[in-house]
Amino acid sequence: MTKPPDEFTDLPVSRQRKLQLRALKVGLCSGCFKQPVFRAERCKSCYAKLRKRNARYRLQNRRKYLLWLQRWRAANPDYAREYYRKHKVANRR
Numbered sequence: 001m002t003k004p005p006d007e008f009t010d011l012p013v014s015r016q017r018k019l020q021l022r023a024l025k026v027g028l029c030s031g032c033f034k035q036p037v038f039r040a041e042r043c044k045s046c047y048a049k050l051r052k053r054n055a056r057y058r059l060q061n062r063r064k065y066l067l068w069l070q071r072w073r074a075a076n077p078d079y080a081r082e083y084y085r086k087h088k089v090a091n092r093r
């Protein structure tokens with residue numbers, strides 16, 4: 001048994017994306033098909049999940065950057081010292 005075709009059937013996107021588009025069309029959360037936040041496309045809990053995941057990625061990027069900075073300072077000690085003296089940076093992290 002197949003579902004009747006609609007305007008999303010022949011779109012060149014994934015099944016998941018089609019589900020999301022159908023949910024948005026009928027005004028439901030595109031993550032979990034519950035009642036969304038007013039004038040938004042996702043519900044409160046889905047936004048909380050997204051925020052949590054983004055925080056994790058931000059932390060990862062922050063750690064990567066600090067590691068890179070540490071290595072760069074080790075590779076260019078004179079340049080780094082001169083930079084901090086010139087710009088009067090107190091907090092070097």
Ligand SMILES: [Zn+2]
Nearest residue numbers: 029032043046
């Ligand atoms: Zn949701």
